[in-house]
Amino acid sequence: MERKASAVWKGGLKDGKGEFSAPSGVFSHVPYSLKTRFEDAPGTNPEELIAAAHAACFSMALSAQLGGANLTPESITTTANLKIEKLDAAKAGCPVSKVLNAKITMTAKLEK
Known part of the structure; x- marks a missing residue:
């Protein structure tokens, strides 16, 4: 693809x-x-599109994992927050490139 x-x-x-x-x-x-x-x-902006793509991809991946366990989610809502911080001149570069190599944290909850 x-x-x-x-x-x-x-x-x-x-x-x-x-x-x-x-x-x-x-x-x-x-x-x-x-x-x-x-x-x-x-x-x-490019960063917002990266956040949207990540949220969409994660939702689909979670649905696939649940399906593998014979569970069908009624709905999956994923929110991706992307924060851009000012960088030192020595670390200057494309923020999108940096986010693709970023540390990812997650909080999840099951709602009935």
């Missing part, structure tokens, strides 16, 4: 803007900017 997505960035970091798309058509030309990443401007 192979999945693809693309991003285009125009301009400098502070005044530029970008958009990303996926050939599936689920999202197309979705705008993002420095303000949607690091300020409270409306819109999404």
Whole structure:
């Protein structure tokens, strides 16, 4: 299986803007900017998409594990919180690359 997505960035970091798309058509030309990443401007950002992907993947994996035990969940709700902290210049780099190698913690509860 192979999945693809693309991003285009125009301009400098502070005044530029970008958009990303996926050939599936689920999202197309979705705008993002420095303000949607690091300020409270409306819109999404790469880190939010990583959190959503992780939550979705985990929910499906948990459903598969429960199914292997002959259990069928009525509903699985997963929330992924991603926190970006300022880094020293020596550790500068892509936050998405760092999150893919991040420590993951989990709290789970069964609701009836």
